Amino acid sequence: MKARRRVVTSRAAPAKRRPTVRRIKSAILPATRRVLPPAPVAPTQGGNGATQRQVSPPTAGRDGNRPATDQAVDLSVDLGRGLVLANPILVASGTFGYGVEYGDVVDVQRLGAICCKGTTLRPRVGNPTPRVTETPGGMLNSIGLQNPGVDAVIDKYASTWSRWRVPVIVNVAGESIADFTEVARRLDGVPGVAGIELNISCPNVGKGGIQFAIDAEAAGAVTAAVRRATELPLLVKLSPNVADVRPIARAIADAGADALTAINTLSGIAVATGRERPLLGNIYGGLSGPAIKPVALRIVYEVSQVVDIPVIAIGGVTELADVLDYLAVGAVAVQVGTAIFADPTLPARLVEELAAECRRRGLDRHAPLIGTALPKRAGPPSSKGVEYRP
Numbered sequence: 001m002k003a004r005r006r007v008v009t010s011r012a013a014p015a016k017r018r019p020t021v022r023r024i025k026s027a028i029l030p031a032t033r034r035v036l037p038p039a040p041v042a043p044t045q046g047g048n049g050a051t052q053r054q055v056s057p058p059t060a061g062r063d064g065n066r067p068a069t070d071q072a073v074d075l076s077v078d079l080g081r082g083l084v085l086a087n088p089i090l091v092a093s094g095t096f097g098y099g100v101e102y103g104d105v106v107d108v109q110r111l112g113a114i115c116c117k118g119t120t121l122r123p124r125v126g127n128p129t130p131r132v133t134e135t136p137g138g139m140l141n142s143i144g145l146q147n148p149g150v151d152a153v154i155d156k157y158a159s160t161w162s163r164w165r166v167p168v169i170v171n172v173a174g175e176s177i178a179d180f181t182e183v184a185r186r187l188d189g190v191p192g193v194a195g196i197e198l199n200i201s202c203p204n205v206g207k208g209g210i211q212f213a214i215d216a217e218a219a220g221a222v223t224a225a226v227r228r229a230t231e232l233p234l235l236v237k238l239s240p241n242v243a244d245v246r247p248i249a250r251a252i253a254d255a256g257a258d259a260l261t262a263i264n265t266l267s268g269i270a271v272a273t274g275r276e277r278p279l280l281g282n283i284y285g286g287l288s289g290p291a292i293k294p295v296a297l298r299i300v301y302e303v304s305q306v307v308d309i310p311v312i313a314i315g316g317v318t319e320l321a322d323v324l325d326y327l328a329v330g331a332v333a334v335q336v337g338t339a340i341f342a343d344p345t346l347p348a349r350l351v352e353e354l355a356a357e358c359r360r361r362g363l364d365r366h367a368p369l370i371g372t373a374l375p376k377r378a379g380p381p382s383s384k385g386v387e388y389r390p
């Protein structure tokens with residue numbers, strides 16, 4: 001995939017070191033509005049998964065300068081295997097339930113897709129409490145995949161989903177390849193199930209409990225097995241808890257995934273008030289929210305350079321500027337997660353804001369916004385070191 005090279009010029013270091021302490025945004029509240037960058041000259045490439053329709057180059061409004069405010073904007077995203085999203089704003093697994101819970105608050109049909117709560121072969125009661133805690137710029141959760149099991153999920157929600165215009169992607173978790181494939185097999189062909197997103201940040205019991213997501217071979221093997229078990233569009237979710245995500249992303253793409261989603265939560269802990277033990281009942285939790293956005297941006301940036309399948313970004317989206325940043329580093333779409341707890345109307349509003357932003361820039365689709373910050377040739381990964389370059 002081609003993109004413009006960004007030349008970074010080095011500047012002389014300031015004479016005195018200044019402290020770099022910054023105020024961190026309140027945990028999961030939408031960030032304060034940032035000034036949007038000026039409309040760039042749009043490159044002609046369409047990005048890996050955005051619909052590749054050839055359109056005329058970006059045009060200004062009919063008067064030549066004013067943005068074309070009445071222009072229809074094509075926000076569609078083709079994820080392959082017939083799954084075409086109406087727009088690139090999805091809701092992330094575990095933060096929007098099964099979609100039905102939000103029917104009174106939000107017009108769920110306006111979303112690009114809903115990734116439902118993690119679903120396993122058998123019901124799970126989840127982890128001991130406490131399961132969540134707020135952190136600077138985010139939250140830690142250790143829900144433990146509490147869910148009623150795939151059969152109950154199908155019985156309870158699939159018929160409702162089948163009447164919806166918005167596609168529902170079922171997030172699938174398991175402890176073995178057999179678990180994952182059996183859940184996929186049961187979901188295959190069920191009306192209302194538009195696709196599967198594999199949560200591979202789960203222990204692989206057959207391999208000493210090492211997560212599938214941190215081992216390229218295991219990640220490829222589980223993807224290939226699920227690929228054989230279902231015709232459904234297959235998304236696979238990357239973990240940030242690895243030194244170099246690129247071989248893992250490549251293994252998953254080579255194994256037949258239709259798209260990658262990135263990222264799942266970062267592993268972390270909190271300490272209980274009396275400091276006599278860790279706070280969460282499960283000790284470890286997953287960090288999410290604005291705090292993880294730079295990590296997610298870096299991973300989307302690195303992965304977009306090495307795979308040809310679409311990449312969907314996740315991590316700390318709270319406003320339109322976040323969406324635009326992720327598109328710039330190669331994502332074709334984004335998922336909104338933790339920010340939904342503060343404002344469930346945010347994802348639907350982002351759809352309108354993205355369309356308005358395209359109009360402001362004189363674009364009739366969002367595809368030209370994708371990949372503008374990527375280098376022309378794949379650069380060195382962050383695992384080669386950031387501070388100490390050879």
Ligand SMILES: Cc1cc2nc3c(=O)[nH]c(=O)nc-3n(C[C@H](O)[C@H](O)[C@H](O)COP(=O)(O)O)c2cc1C
Nearest residue numbers: 092093094118141199263264288289315316337338
């Ligand atoms: C409470 C909670 C539950 C989650 N449950 C799941 C899950 O079941 N499956 C999954 O793949 N990711 C799950 N996630 C991770 C999110 O889908 C998302 O990848 C992560 O929170 C980063 O996005 P955010 O910063 O916008 O929240 C969960 C996140 C939270 C906060």
